[in-house]
Structure formats: structure tokens, C-alpha cells
Amino acid sequence: MTHRFDPSTLREYDIRGIVGKTLAAEDAHAIGRSFGTLIRRAGGTRVAVGRDGRASSPQMEAALVDGLRQSGINVVRVGLGPTPMLYYAEAVLEVDGGIQVTGSHNPADYNGFKMVFQHRAFFGEDIQKIGAMSAEGDWDDGETGTVEDADIIDDYVGRLMAGYAGGDYRIGWDCGNGASGPVIEKLVKLLPGEHHLLFTEVDGEFPNHHPDPTDEANLADLKRLVAEKNLDFGLAFDGDGDRIGAIDGEGRVIWGDQLLSILAVPVLREVPGATIIADVKASQMLYDRIAELGGEPLMWKTGHSLIKTKMKETGAPLAGEMSGHIFFAHDYYGFDDAQYAAVQLIRAVHMIGKSMTQIRSEMPDMINTPEMRFQVDESRKFAIVDEVLDRLEADGSDVNRTDGARVNTDDGWWLLRASNTQDVLVARAESKSADGLDRLVAQIDDQLAKSGVERGPQAAH
Structure with missing residues (x-):
């Protein structure tokens, strides 16, 4: 056979x-x-x-x-x-x-x-x-x-709550008809505070919205719930519960790197000086914040398996990706778990002693492009990135080669990398000003043009 x-x-x-x-x-x-x-x-x-x-x-x-x-x-x-x-x-x-x-x-x-x-x-x-x-x-x-x-569902929910010490919050939860629903229903019965649940019934057709919390359009129902009930914040889960999304009390999205900057606070109090890993798509704000809290920021390749492997290698207690995968090895098992991330986020907000809205408001205002994904020929995707790297290094640019090309300039930074899973190039840029962002995107387009490609229509995930 x-x-x-x-x-x-x-x-x-x-x-x-x-x-x-x-x-x-x-x-x-x-x-x-x-x-x-x-x-x-x-x-x-x-x-x-x-x-x-x-x-x-x-x-x-x-x-x-x-x-x-x-x-x-x-x-x-x-x-x-x-x-x-x-x-x-x-x-x-x-x-x-x-x-x-x-x-x-x-x-x-x-x-x-x-x-x-x-x-x-x-x-x-x-x-x-x-x-x-x-x-x-x-x-x-x-x-x-x-x-x-x-x-094992009750044992698992019990483990999520083990050693929990958090405050009394009013929270919205959107399970998107994914596999997290039954776990979240059990979990909120054990949590203090007031909890409002959306779409906990498991339905593989996803009748209400697509369960991907990194796409802001999928958070519309949660934003409405938080606004109508005047809740402290909202949490959302992807279809299989390994990625988390969040919004504050004003409905502003708290992106993956921002969540990690909040979650780092209790971890670095308990493990001073620890290494905390984020992927190359994360904001410079996060790396600066980890250093400010006394931690060792480590930029690593995008991909949940690659991050898990690097955590074991470095003994890092916490890691995360822009996509909402958050990994816990401190008092946990080293894997990405959105349900555990939710519990730890509530605990972190309590420990910081400010509302989620205030925490979000105090974060530096950075302007980002969305993740720009565009189709290229599979045989060329890694070669294009190598050509860009060679040209940048020849020009004396400030380049990090961890996973593609991440380039620092006075305006901020930009990234160009090849997707590991599709015939796609991924680009992203971040600046403190709209003009700066335009200049960064122009640099990406210039480098692509020199390799004979242009940012075409957005590719699907």
C-alpha cells in the first residue's frame, strides 16, 4: 500500500x-x-x-x-x-x-x-x-x-485557572463559532467579574463571521457588544483557539505585539532579565518595552513551530507573534494557547493596576501598514529577498537578516520576507508619521522594482 x-x-x-x-x-x-x-x-x-x-x-x-x-x-x-x-x-x-x-x-x-x-x-x-x-x-x-x-475539558479549564489572581472585570468574549466555545463557557463560570459571550456554539460553517481575530472586520460584533454593554474590554479567538485577538473599552484593537507588551509585565516581574521572543513583524515599540522592563528582547522568525523551537533553545518564558499566537513556558508548557493567554491577560491588567483602555492609550502612537501580501512566482520568492538583502548591505543600510530583510531607517522600519507556506512575499512598515510611512513603502517598492516585481493585488491567506 x-x-x-x-x-x-x-x-x-x-x-x-x-x-x-x-x-x-x-x-x-x-x-x-x-x-x-x-x-x-x-x-x-x-x-x-x-x-x-x-x-x-x-x-x-x-x-x-x-x-x-x-x-x-x-x-x-x-x-x-x-x-x-x-x-x-x-x-x-x-x-x-x-x-x-x-x-x-x-x-x-x-x-x-x-x-x-x-x-x-x-x-x-x-x-x-x-x-x-x-x-x-x-x-x-x-x-x-x-x-x-x-x-479532559474540565481538567484543561482547571489548568487554565491554576494560580489565577486577577481582578473583577466586565469582559466580552467572541468565540466565532470555533472550537473554543465550550471551553470559554466553562472558563467564565470560574472567573470573577461579569462576562458576555458571543457565538460559543460550535458550527463549522462559521455562520456569524469568519474566526480570524487578526482581521479587524471580524471584530465588528465584539466591538458592538463592548460598546452596548460598556464593557472593560473584549477578547476573540480563531477557529481552533490557538490565536487571540483583543479590543479595549473604546473598541480599539490591541494587536499581537501590543498584547505581548502587556503580558511581559508579570512575567518579567517573576523572571527578571528573561528573554522574550517576538517575530520579525512586531513593532519596535515592543522590543523597546521589553528592554525597558529589564528583559532581553529577541527577534525571531515568523512561524509558530519556529518560535516554539527557539523558546526551548533559549529558555524564554514568553513569546508571541503578530498573528496572535502567544506562547507561555513560564508556569506552563511552552505552547501557544489563546485560552491561557486570555486568563493571563486579565491577570496582567490587574497587576499593572490600570484599565485596559488606559494601558492601550499610553502605548506609543505608531502608524503601520497592514501586512501587505502579494503573489510572486514560487521559484523567485526567496531569490528576490536575497537580491534585496545584497543591495541593501552593499549600500550600508541597517539590516537584520533574521527572517527576510528588516531595515531600520530614521523614519522607522520596513520588512520584506518570503512566506514559508505560500507563493507570496510579505511586506510591512512602521513609522511615527504618515510621511515617514510613505517614504518607507516607497523604499520597499523601489527594491522590488530593482528585482523586476511590483506589489500586485493582495494575496489571500
């Missing part, structure tokens, strides 16, 4: 595709066979499996479990829940790996698989190996594994 995947589904951080077009139950079965074989060869025997609320997830889960069992793996099903609940299961149950069936924040017709292998991120070459093993039928057969169900 062999199996070939649609090549577009084997991505940098997960396996993901359109159900019925590029992804089918046969793919799920092959993932189970290959991942199960890798676990067995590493001396493991048990894998936890969870799923999100998409219509295709039960079918994908069944095929995945069947593939794992055929490879001799015993499966622990943790059922419907956010991806971080599966990560939690993998951390605390006696298992050797975990797989979440999830289409993350993609539209309803997508699905996919996020994997953890013996408590480490499973990405990049690991995912290519799944494809290669399946194509060759390089699978171990064992005695068919067992399957059991573990009801």
Missing part, C-alpha cells in the same frame, strides 16, 4: 487542504500510518487525537485513528476542543505524541492536521517525511492498537 498527497497540502507547519479537492479521508489514514510508524520507531506506543468543529472533522478523525491503530498505536481521543487542549493532553497524559484535526482559521471547506511529536513541534522536514513515507508505503504493521476516550 502506498499513498500520494496533493503536494500543496504538505505545508511548513501542518498538513492542510480543501476537503474533497486536495484533502480526503485517505490522506488522514496515510498520516495516521506514517506518524504512527515514526512514533513506534522512536519507542512510543500512544498518541492523543483531538478535533475542531468542522463538518469534515469527525470523518477525518475516524480515518486518522484507523491509520494510527493499523500501525500498532494505541489512541486516546480527547474529542472536540481547541488545538491547545490537544497540546495540553499531549503534555499531561501518558502519550508519545498528539494530532489535532483542524482547518485552523481557514474557510469552512478546509481541514488539516497539527502534530506534536514527543513534546516537540513537528514541522518542516518532519511533514515532508510523512509524504515520503506514504509514497513509499514505508509503514510498520503492528497488532491493531486500542482506542479510548479521555474527557
Whole structure:
């Protein structure tokens, strides 16, 4: 038996595709066979499996479990829940790996698989190996594994609240009909304060709005709720609960790097001088703030698996990305968890002793472009960035090569990088003035023109 995947589904951080077009139950079965074989060869025997609320997830889960069992793996099903609940299961149950069936924040017709292998991120070459093993039928057969169900949602919610010491706030919560809903319903019963919930019913069609809190258009319902009820702030979650969004009492968005600057306060009080990691898309304001609080700011590559790996390497207690992935290793397990981030954010606001609106108002006013994403030829995307870097360094520009080209000028900074997951270049710029921002964007366009490309229409995520 062999199996070939649609090549577009084997991505940098997960396996993901359109159900019925590029992804089918046969793919799920092959993932189970290959991942199960890798676990067995590493001396493991048990894998936890969870799923999100998409219509295709039960079918994908069944095929995945069947593939794992055929490879001799015993499966622990943790059922419907956010991806971080599966990560939690993998951390605390006696298992050797975990797989979440999830289409993350993609539209309803997508699905996919996020994997953890013996408590480490499973990405990049690991995912290519799944494809290669399946194509060759390089699978171990064992005695068919067992399957059991573990009801861990209450344990998980209890863990989110462990050691909680926060204030009495009035908060809006928007679950976007994603997999976080049932967890948030349980969580707010344990939190002090007053809580108003939106769209907690899990519905894989996402009937109210698309669950991606990094797109401000998706926060309209939450903004309305916070305004109508005069709440202190609002929190939102993506489809599988590993990314958080937030607004203050005036409905202003608190972006990923701004959230990290708030969350850094309690962490740096408890772990003075600690390294805190953010991705290359984060504001200079964040790096300055971490230093001001006595921490060591570290700029790293975008991508949740890359950040998790760097955290382990550096012993960083906290990390985050502009996309709303926030990672906690201080008193937690080192993975990205939007539900835990929500609890820690409430705690941080309480510890700072100011309202969320005041905290947001005191942040330096920077003007940013949105993340500009535009399609380029896959074979050229990394080459273009290299050409830009070579020209900038020849000019003596102040360049950081961590992940693409991040260029500092008197006006602020701009970034050009190649997406790891699509045939897309990503650009972003930040300045203290509108004129400065225009000059930065002009520099991006100038460098692109010298490599024979222009910022075309926006590419979809």
C-alpha cells in the first residue's frame, strides 16, 4: 500500500487542504500510518487525537485513528476542543505524541492536521517525511492498537485557572463559532467579574463571521457588544483557539505585539532579565518595552513551530507573534494557547493596576501598514529577498537578516520576507508619521522594482 498527497497540502507547519479537492479521508489514514510508524520507531506506543468543529472533522478523525491503530498505536481521543487542549493532553497524559484535526482559521471547506511529536513541534522536514513515507508505503504493521476516550475539558479549564489572581472585570468574549466555545463557557463560570459571550456554539460553517481575530472586520460584533454593554474590554479567538485577538473599552484593537507588551509585565516581574521572543513583524515599540522592563528582547522568525523551537533553545518564558499566537513556558508548557493567554491577560491588567483602555492609550502612537501580501512566482520568492538583502548591505543600510530583510531607517522600519507556506512575499512598515510611512513603502517598492516585481493585488491567506 502506498499513498500520494496533493503536494500543496504538505505545508511548513501542518498538513492542510480543501476537503474533497486536495484533502480526503485517505490522506488522514496515510498520516495516521506514517506518524504512527515514526512514533513506534522512536519507542512510543500512544498518541492523543483531538478535533475542531468542522463538518469534515469527525470523518477525518475516524480515518486518522484507523491509520494510527493499523500501525500498532494505541489512541486516546480527547474529542472536540481547541488545538491547545490537544497540546495540553499531549503534555499531561501518558502519550508519545498528539494530532489535532483542524482547518485552523481557514474557510469552512478546509481541514488539516497539527502534530506534536514527543513534546516537540513537528514541522518542516518532519511533514515532508510523512509524504515520503506514504509514497513509499514505508509503514510498520503492528497488532491493531486500542482506542479510548479521555474527557479532559474540565481538567484543561482547571489548568487554565491554576494560580489565577486577577481582578473583577466586565469582559466580552467572541468565540466565532470555533472550537473554543465550550471551553470559554466553562472558563467564565470560574472567573470573577461579569462576562458576555458571543457565538460559543460550535458550527463549522462559521455562520456569524469568519474566526480570524487578526482581521479587524471580524471584530465588528465584539466591538458592538463592548460598546452596548460598556464593557472593560473584549477578547476573540480563531477557529481552533490557538490565536487571540483583543479590543479595549473604546473598541480599539490591541494587536499581537501590543498584547505581548502587556503580558511581559508579570512575567518579567517573576523572571527578571528573561528573554522574550517576538517575530520579525512586531513593532519596535515592543522590543523597546521589553528592554525597558529589564528583559532581553529577541527577534525571531515568523512561524509558530519556529518560535516554539527557539523558546526551548533559549529558555524564554514568553513569546508571541503578530498573528496572535502567544506562547507561555513560564508556569506552563511552552505552547501557544489563546485560552491561557486570555486568563493571563486579565491577570496582567490587574497587576499593572490600570484599565485596559488606559494601558492601550499610553502605548506609543505608531502608524503601520497592514501586512501587505502579494503573489510572486514560487521559484523567485526567496531569490528576490536575497537580491534585496545584497543591495541593501552593499549600500550600508541597517539590516537584520533574521527572517527576510528588516531595515531600520530614521523614519522607522520596513520588512520584506518570503512566506514559508505560500507563493507570496510579505511586506510591512512602521513609522511615527504618515510621511515617514510613505517614504518607507516607497523604499520597499523601489527594491522590488530593482528585482523586476511590483506589489500586485493582495494575496489571500
